[in-house]
Amino acid sequence: MQCRRCEFENMPGQTACFQCGSLLSAESMDIKVEPPRMALWKKPWRWFMRQVRATRIIPHPKAGWRVPGWCHAFGIGLLGVLLSVVPGLAHVVRKRFRSVGLYLALWGAFVFGLFFFYGGFWGMVFLGLAVAMHAWIAVHAGLLEEVSALRYRLLALALIAVVLAVLYREVGRWVLQDITGGHVTHPVAFHRVREGDFVLVRRSLACEGHLTRGSLVLAPMAAVYGQYSRGARGVIAQIVALPGETLTVEEVPGGGACFAIGGERLEIDRYPVPEWLTMKGLSVTVPKDHFFLSTAFRTRGAYGAADVARACVVPAAGIEAKAFMRWLPVWRRGFVREVE
Amino acid sequence: MNRFASLEFDDADPPSKRESPGEPVRDAPFFYRQAMLAWLGGDWELGLRNYSRALERNHALFEAWSGQVMMLIELGEYPEAQVWADKALELFPEHPELLAEKAIACVRDEKLTKAMAYSDNAVSKDRLTWRVWLSRAEVVMRRKGRLAEECVHKAVTLGGGSVNVTRLEAGRVLSMHGRYAAALEYLERAVKDFPKSPLAWYELGRCQSQLGLSQAAASLQQALYLRPDWPCAVRQMDRTLKAGLLIRVWRRLLGR
Helix, strand or coil: EEECCCCCCCCCCEECCCCCCCCCCCCCCHHHHHHHCCCCCCHHHHHHHHHHHHHEEEEEEEHHHHHHCHHHHHHHHHHHHHHHHCCCCCHHHHHHHHHHHHHHHHHHHHHHHHHHCCHHHHHHHCCCCCCCHHHHHHHHHHHHCCCCCHHHHHHHHHHHHHHHHHHHHHHHHHHHHCEEEEECCCCCCCCCCCCCCCCEEEECCCCCCCCCCCCCEECCCCCCCCCCCCCCCEEEEEECCCCCEEEEECCCCHHHEEEEEEEEECCCEEEEECCCHHCCEEECCCCEEEECCCCCCCCCCCCEEEEEEEEEEEEEEHHEEEEEEEEEEEHHHHECCCCC | CCCCCCCCCCCCCCCCCCCCCCCCCCCCCHHHHHHHHHHHHHCHHHHHHHHHHHHHHHCCCCHHHHHHHHHHHHCCCCHHHHHHHHHHHCCCCCCCHHHHHHHHHHCCCCCCHHHHHHHHHHCCCCCCCCCHHHHHHHHHHHCCCCCHHHHHHHHHHHHHHHHHHHHHHHHHHEEEEEEHHHHHHHHHHHHHHCCCCHHHHHHHHHHHCCCCCCHHHHHHHHHHHHHHCCCHHHHHHHHHHHHCHHHHHHHHCCCC
């Protein structure tokens, strides 16, 4: 009995070819010969899926589609970024369930570190690690399978890291709309803050009733001669004089200076005078709906009382937020007390 | 009258109506022929049924298994075609034609990577048939490759005794992927080989219509004459008749 496929001469009575395994005779075998058929309801769904595959939402260059390389890379990259937004999602999609827990735990640790050290160097390091992890997932879930050259991989990694860093910043801003932070430039012994400390501020507290003398606030301080190190950006300053009050700077016996409101001296440890304001005969009357804020500035050249008034007298509407917590360094972490 | 008709033998079977002269024996080859006729008529359902009947008579008839898979593909039931090809592969392991049919099912279901893999596997086997090279051509054409027409030529060369069927299939494959000018050459030969095949006339008419040729209506008319009220042909005829002069000139100029 010769096999029709491989022409091997088999022994009589054999049902399958000895050489290629093809069926020779199946008289005694019970074989189903009716093929399965498609249910009618599946037809439109299959048609739809076929169209999806045909349009190549994420085109495959190896399939010979004339899709520009950048377009394909963008599609794959976008998919990777989308999957990487939730750590572990890409692994769930790819059925690598064992990795999900690991990535989630790592991400949780990085985010905890980011919040714990928010505003400091280590906060930035943890932010970088979290972003790098997202970028790693994004690249692994998307581009790595398509991009083989090292330089392109690095370029993709850098691009995705930038995109994710921006995403992190915007999401962080959106989630913590009320809370932000600022660095202290003027030490205040009463509040236990020193130069370089990072304090958390709340925007909702920057309103009448919460702003009292001695409060630390975040405000855009106008520049004296435009030479301030921080310019017009928000800095942490202390409210010294309230609307309608007249503030003077007086010399203290034994050296130094102190603020005086209406001739009455304020305590130096509660209201320290920054070095640049220790000028004789400084007298400023605070207009209505304005506050006198003191903070440290680096200045150059001579300036007078009018310049100081322009720099330190800030409208109430200009005060952005009020400090409520010392955040960094960690060992001085605690809530800010009210002075009055 | 047969001179031995009155003789009685103990072991002889009583003459049955089925074996009466003039009526063909309904065995596997008969149903296979019927299936082929149904295919030439473009009636895939009937073709599938006849292939199944052929298999009921002879499970080892490979052409019927292969035909069933092709009919499922023609009916657009690609996953079912793959399942059935797998079933056939259990009986005919590593058969290149079945692998090629799986490739066709995949390529028409827009699964190009799998299609290429199956086609590669099929081509790597010994004793390749024309179907393997036609499926290769289809996969290559879908991937916009340049070697498609060489694959078609190879398939036609391997056609052997069934070269007429190969030409018709080659024309259909080329036409399906928009290579109407190349398809026309094969289909014109196919209608000479199968002048009573509605499928051949329909495919020729469709091709001519796409190329803006005036003979399209006549070809489709012929297909409808051979198989009246064939929905595909009726639709194509409508489209052809509705195509204005500008469209025809455009197709004539840019048709390939």
